Each structure stands twice: as structure tokens, then as C-alpha cells.
Amino acid sequence: MSTSEGTDPAPEQDSTRTVPRQTPDSDRPAPTGPAPELPYPPPGPLPVVGQPRPSSFKRGFGAGAGAALGAGAVVCALTLLNILGLVAMLALARPGSANTSADTSTTKTIWGEPGASHTLRAIEVTGTIATSGESTSSLYTSTTYGYDVADIIDGLEADDADGLLLLMNTTGGTIPGSRAIAMAAERYRERTGHPVIAYVTGTSASGGMYAMAGADHIYADQGTLIGSIGVIMGPFAHYSGVTQIDNGILSGGVSAESIEQFYLTQGTAKDFGNPFRDMTEEERATYTNGIAREYDVFVQWVADNRGISTDVIRDELGAYLFDAKTAVDKHLADAVLAREEAFRQAATDAGADPDDTKIVTDTTPSTLSRLLGADSSRVFGHGRPMTSGKATSELCTSATTVFAWSANPIQACGG
Template sequence: MTSTPDQHPSPTGEGSPASALPQAQPMPMMAPAPVFVPQPPRERSFRRGFGLGAGASLGAGGVLLILGIVGSLITALIYGSVLASVASNANGPRISGLETIWGSPTATTAQTVLAIPVEGAIEGDSGDGLTLTSSTYGYELARTLDELKAADAAGLVLLMNTPGGSVNGARAIADAVERYQSRTGKKVVAYVRGLSASGGMYAMAGADKIIADYGSLVGSIGIIMGPFSRYKDVVSTSGTILESGVTTTGGITEEYLTQGTGKDFGDPFRDMTAQERKVLMDGLANEYDGFVDWVSTHRGIPASTIKDDLGAFIYDGKTAIAKKLIDAQMGPDEAFRDAVQLMGLDAATARVARRTAPSALEQLLGASSRIYGYQAAAPSGTKATSAMCTGAPRPLAWHGPMSTICG
């Protein structure tokens, strides 16, 4: 067996096969350094989502806030308007609510004539109590007229249907009509629809034109006071808790203890003295002269004619025209048409409108159910509390029996 000696390279390289010599290795290539290109920062998903959500929320909240403010302002305006209307109705006139009674419902304010009813008994104000029938409060109506501006209406139509009433209430309306004419330069027409007697004549005498519907009565220029009771030869009074009376059985009389001459005036158990009669007649004469002078001045009728010819009588329309108490006799359509034309309006586009009662919402918020200036008829069974029906007698510009309003 032949062994092959191990071959080891000599230090000198001799004897080493060529294949055993180390080969030259290529130098490794260095990778090029990466080039850094700056990129815009990228938001993290959460941050981006949160930002978008917050922005949307803020935007929606801003819109809702604006809508809320606008809604609150609108609500405040509406509520304030209602409250203002309520306050006006509770404490004074209310002109805004109108209903058309003749003409075009679409007429503008400049084409609107305001109708002012004077109906039922004419009293001073609501503090004078209420009658069993409807009534007009002269002081309140005067305040309504005094607050009217020239731009509020093209003029006024007084709708008259009254037997009169208190002197002060009738004169308050008359004075307010005159102030309105002077202040605004607008005309006033009175239209009698049934009756305008005594205080009604007083209230409407200053109108620029007075028209009466067919069948109406006008006049009664006079003053009345009473009644004064006198029970002669009374020996007793009797009655129950429900009804009082005077009889001639018994022996009971009534007596007043007073100080001051005439203090017991009105005692029904004695006659009126001559002095008491004169004092009262002088007072009535003063009121009567004032009434006569007012009608004489505004209707162009001599005071002597009123006293000596017209007197306190009441007249039909034809006679009233002849005596110059009124100017014409017309039905409603013709009368309203004539009135608006007198005020320089086109009858085709004008209207006559009156105030309305407060709405249900206004009444719910505290407004009075009545129209300022008027009192509706009292419910059945109600006792009349009007100063004209109770208390001491006072001068009245009234026509007819008081039972028609007092029961």
C-alpha cells in the first residue's frame, strides 16, 4: 500500500501546486448612500379623525346656535307683540286688530276709515259700574280717539245707536272728536243706526256730516234728573228680605237727622222745598245751556230755535233734516260710500273697519275680553251697578225710561 504523503505548502511556496495558490478576489462594491427627500408630515389616523369630527361638530353647533338665536329673536318679537297688545287692551286703546264692515278687505291703512261705535248707554268710565244692557264708556273712547295719529286712518265714522246717558261721558266723546279733527285734519262722519238721542246728539253734533238710516230717530236735546220719590200720607212701610214696599197700614214713618240746609234732599217722605227746587233747576239750566250751545255752534242752529222750536222732542229722519239736526238719510251701503268719498277716497278700494275683541291667546295672557271703551250686556240675573241706576239722582242727557238699561 502506497501512502501519499500529505501535501503542505511550504513557506516559500515551493512544491505547492498552482491550484493551491490563493486567487485575487475583487473588491466589494459599496452601496450608494440613500438620498433623503423630505415628505410633508402625515397626521395620524386618530388625530385626523378627531379633527374632522370636532370641526363638523363645531360647524353644526354654530349653525344650531345661530338658528337658536334667530328663533329666540322671532319668538321674542312675537311674544312681545302679543304682550304689547295685551297691555294695550288692558290699560288703553287697541287699534291694531280690525275687521272690515264695508268695502275692500285688502284696503291699505291710507284707504281705511275707522268705525267707532257709540252704542247703548253712554257712561263716564268703567268705574261707573255696568248696566244690564250694553254701554259705551265716554272717557275710554275719548282716550282711544286721542291716541289716533293722522296716519292711523283716513278718517272716522261714528256708528250711533244710543239713548244717551251721562253728561260727562257724552261731552268727553264730543270733545275728543273735535280734538281729532283739529289734530289730524281728517273728517268725521256720524251714521245713526236706529237712535241717537240726547247724549248721542251731544256726542255726534261736531261731526262733519250726520247721516241717519231709514227709520232712525234723532234729537231729545235736554237734561233730566231723577227720579225723586214722594210717598204722601204714608203710615207705615213693609216688605221682606227679597222685596221692600210702602203700605198705608201701621204707623211707621221715616225721618232723617241732618245738619246743613237741604242735606236730607231726596227724602221720599216729604215734599221738595222751593229752595231745593230752584238750586236743582239752576244746575240743570247750566247743563242744558251747555248742551244747546254745543249743538247750536256745530250744527249752525240758533240757540233760540233749539229752545223754542226743537225742544227736547225726538224726530224722524225727514223732520230731522228739515230742522238741521242731520244732513241726509241713507241706507248703510250708500252711507258708507258717501262717507269715504267725503274723505277723498276711492270707494272701489276703500273700506270701513272696526276694532275687534282680543284673540283667545291674548285673553289667555291676561287681556280683557271686552273691547276697550265698551261693556257688553250683563249676564242674566246680574244686578245693575251703573251710577245711572244706583245712588243719588244726577243730571243725564237721556231719552226714555231708565228701566230699559237698569231693569
């Protein structure tokens, strides 16, 4: 056997190998016995079944409500923190009770358009003029606290208003309270260069005349009363021949042949005003001299500011009250004008256009001021309305106080 070059020789085959014989299926014997059990196939994976999904509306509503509640809670918390922080800062900046501060005062427009370019600041002087809201614990029928009103006026600057308007309806009160308003008005004019105008809406008597006498212009409505330049002290009572007191000084009633009441004192006239003894001539002279001095100051103040001689005030005007026209004739007022005319004239006096002027006055404190302790039931500088029969006042309980008052002092107590 020949071989090609480079080729390995093929191995020799064994010619004697036996090939197994294939038996046809027809020739195989049939199996005997039970058929073998075949294993079941392994179970297939179970189908994934999820929870039922809510409708798109429910999904949207739930998400929106949750977001709204969360945002609302955050906003409320931030708002509360801001309010508390502001209250704390203001409380630190202005220590003390807010209802005794003019800083808590807010205003409202009582005449003209709120958006007017010019402003007159009105201050109401109504009812009894007391000295101070802090020093007066009792309630009058209607009260203006002179020191507190003076604080408001002293807080006004030239840019705050074009002028000051005093709205008068008072029968007077304490000399310190009345004079405080007068002096504050004078300081306002000197500080700002703006005029002070007074308008009488009812009565301006005694302390009211004292408070407004220094105004640049005084106008009065028809039917008003002006005057009563005078001072008063009292009342004093003297009981003579008394044998019974029922529901008076001694409650329950006392009957006797005679009644004696006395004080243990040191110092001459210490029991001045004791109704069970006569007033001595020395006491009468001493106290009369005191009120005479107050009267002299009052008369001079009116004379200087209204251009009336002191003799005319003492001898002719006296402590009389005059109707508006007579008050003008006697130079206690400048003109009789209705409210609309008076307000327009006041704007003109302040150098403003009446058609572009508003008049603002104080109103009750704001919510923030009440949070700081302001009394929400009264305008700063004024008292609350009195409950009938429940109040007393210095005008009733102190006979030795000198007042610029033109009425029965008992009326100030609600009697």
C-alpha cells in the first residue's frame, strides 16, 4: 500500500468485530404486570394577583387632601410662631400695660374720603375731664383723661396731620386734666406749625373752656353752651339739730336726743369738712384763697388767648353759660357753624382743600393691641360707659379738690 508524502498511515481495521443485531418491535414480547406510575410534572408559577387599585378620583382626592392638610399645618405653625415672636418683640420694646399707652391707639375716618391727601386729627373731649386713667379707679358717666389725651397730642408730628381738631362736649372736670389738654395743644402748635381748631358739639363749660381757650379758632354748633369760667370746691354739708339719720352716713337709721361725731386729729383744720361742726372763718378764708389762685390762672389763660380783658371776664362773663351766638358776641367763640361747615372751615384754616381732606379720630384698639393688653372696651384716653348706680368719683368723694366744673358734682357719679 502506498502512502502519500506527509500523511500518517490509517490504522488497520479489525475485520472480525461483531455488530449487534437489531430486533424488530413485532418480535419483542409484551410486558407483563401493572404499568409503572410516571411522576407528575412540577407545578408552574402562580399568577401574581395585586390589591384592587382605587379609582383615579379617589387616588387624586387622597393625595390632595393629605398635601393640603400638611401644608395647612405648616402654615398655621409658622403663623403662630410669627405672631408670638412679634408680640414678644413689641412687649420687650414697650414694657408696661398697653392700655395706658398712646402707641396702641388706632384711628378711623369720621369725615371726608379715606384716601384724601390731607388729614385733620380729631381728639374728642367728652364727659367729665379726669386727670389720668391710671390714677382714677372709679368710673364716670363718660370720661376723658387729660394726661392720656395730652400723651396722644404730644405724639403727633408735623407729617401726621395738617392740624388738630378738638371736638368738645364736656361740662369740665379736674384742673390738672383740663390744663394738660390745653398745654399739649399749645405744644402741638409750636412743634408742628399747624393750627389747633376747637368745635363745640354740645357743651364746653368750665374745664372744657379751659382746654379749648388756646385754640386758633373756636366754632360752635347751633344750640350749644359755652362758658362757665370759674372753679368750685365741695360740696360741704353741715347737720344742725339732727336727731335721726336713716340710710345716710350711718346706714340702718339712728335716733337719739343728739348726735355727736368727732375725729382724733393733729394739725389745725385736719377734720375740715366734718358735717357735724361749723366751718371756721380761718378754714373758709384759707380754702377760698386757694381756689382764688386757681381762678386767677384760669381767667388769665382765657384772657390771653381770647383777647378778653380780665375785668370783663370777672365782672361780666363770670361763670355763666352762654348760647352759641352770645358766646360769639362775647368773644368766647368765633362763629356758629353746622358740622359740615365747621369741618370744611377747619380744613381751610389748616391750609388744605376741604374736598381733599379727611378727619380721623381714635377708635378702639386693634387685635394686636388687645393681645398686648389693651382694653378693647374703650378708646385710649377715654373711659368706659358707666353702669348706672355702680360708680363713684373724685367729684363726689373729695370735697377739698378744686374743679373747673359746671354742673352738680353729684351728677358725675351717676346720681
